[in-house]
């Protein structure tokens with residue numbers, strides 16, 4: 299009875315509109331129980347949306363037109379729907395139909411390990427439902443868990459004493475010192491969330507929070523306070539460590555002998571990727587550290603939390619002992635993780651408004667002396683009470699900051715005004731760009747590091763290699779899409795050819811001197827991880843052989859090029875993959891046609907990768923305007939679970 303439906307699904311799969319897995323998943327569900335055509339349709343859509351980052355299917359989408367969610371422009375959805383007999387007319391009818399299906403567990407009913415879960419008006423794959431409910435319960439528990447007792451006046455006074463030392467100056471303009479507030483709030487629970495745009499002082503603040511935790515730990519615990527630093531990518535982890543070390547170094551001067559901060563710095567190990575912190579095992583989703591074998595830490599600081607997907611957040615929370623403090627740092631407005639979930643966005647959904655309860659406001663007043671204005675008072679849940687948004691950027695003023703703000707606010711007219719002004723040469727926009735414009739930009743952006751390689755090839759050592767790597771980090775081309783002339787693959791080919799014809803590189807085969815590569819899969823044997831970027835240089839030990847060098851803080855590490863199997867050329871990379879990195883000059887390229895994947899978060903993330911200069915190239919300027927007007931919404935039940 300599903301023949302016509304599956305014929306439609308197969309046709310859409312052949313046309314590249316559905317992934318193969320979605321049809322296969324629906325057929326699997328049909329194979330394990332009685333199946334109705336509407337259930338099959340819901341399975342195809344659920345699987346397809348999961349592949350696009352949603353953690354569940356909102357039943358209301360089934361009767362709306364989900365074409366926008368799927369990025370379909372034509373009548374595909376109408377045809378698919380027409381092939382299904384007995385399409386339920388409303389959400390209540392869908393709920394009844396699904397709840398009666400053998401393969402669906404309606405939450406609260408008899409649980410027979412069905413693969414699908416129906417929770418209210420949301421249909422899940424069981425794994426995502428488990429992850430979401432676990433994350434919600436774990437963060438709520440942490441937010442509520444450590445709250446200071448109401449008679450904790452002495453503790454509050456001690457926090458105040460230290461905060462006044464750590465933040466000796468009033469803010470410019472006399473407004474709320476959100477950084478100070480963030481430290482106080484984090485001291486109140488076993489969870490602190492600090493969100494803010496680039497340069498708003500997240501790391502500056504967390505260094506002070508660490509000092510505060512250290513100062514108030516008591517001398518017994520102080521000597522053994524175990525702090526771990528982590529981030530989703532190696533690059534972000536290295537940046538976090540560097541910034542925290544620098545900030546603690548400066549703080550050590552400020553606090554002097556009152557606090558032996560250098561002891562804390564000396565004991566803090568390197569920042570690690572989340573995979574390495576949790577002990578990822580090759581070829582399995584399981585981690586060495588889990589609920590049965592938790593991490594040995596008192597404080598865990600995780601940067602770039604917007605990149606953490608649902609499954610990873612669940613694994614992280616399971617592996618963290620309940621008495622440890624978790625601090626999440628990130629920019630809630632950036633692109634969500636590539637994999638399913640928008641965890642930081644969901645956790646921070648009240649951050650802008652504050653929504654602080656009276657108890658929070660009076661605790662903040664007592665522990666910081668700061669009076670939070672009534673505008674931020676409200677009725678937020680426990681996570682909102684533990685979340686602070688930093689609102690003033692210290693490093694990101696000027697036109698790049700203005701542009702990022704305009705995009706974030708959905709103000710396309712303002713964004714265009716800033717781009718057109720070309721202020722101080724810091725921002726530039728070519729709105730009817732030709733491929734030749736792109737190649738000219740690549741030539742000037744990549745000339746310097748390739749020239750450095752040429753000049754030093756005979757006598758390079760690791761100091762020189764590090765300088766070459768740093769020079770390469772000064773410029774990057776970011777693409778919104780992978781395919782096509784304006785996508786990563788097309789541009790990488792074109793740029794290679796252009797640099798070759800300019801005599802800057804000699805492409806002799808897949809591997810050549812100067813080839814930048816990005817690792818696309820974790821490889822435990824060679825110690826390289828998804829997202830790592832390296833440069834191909836001659837192997838000093840073997841004439842004719844090539845090694846790929848990766849920077850690691852102040853040193854380099856290398857792997858024989860031929861041992862790297864999962865890499866791609868990285869003159870151009872996707873905005874997604876650039877998260878956690880920053881380049882002095884960032885050039886972003888948009889394709890000729892937009893689509894549902896091109897939204898405000900992507901443009902904002904691309905702009906905020908630029909430290910000093912930002913260039914935008916669009917063959918069709920309208921695509922920018924459309925993207926700024928479009929928000930990415932990921933279906934998830936996390937907000938609902940957090941607030942109820």
Ligand SMILES: Nc1ncnc2c1ncn2[C@@H]1O[C@H](COP(=O)(O)OP(=O)(O)OP(=O)(O)O)[C@@H](O)[C@H]1O
Pocket residue numbers: 477494495496497498499500501502503541692693
């Ligand atoms: N209250 C402050 N007073 C003086 N300088 C500050 C203050 N807050 C932050 N800064 C400085 O502003 C710069 C940016 O701060 P920081 O690196 O902590 O921001 P961030 O939010 O972590 O940035 P990113 O998003 O890039 O990681 C740093 O040089 C830092 O020392």
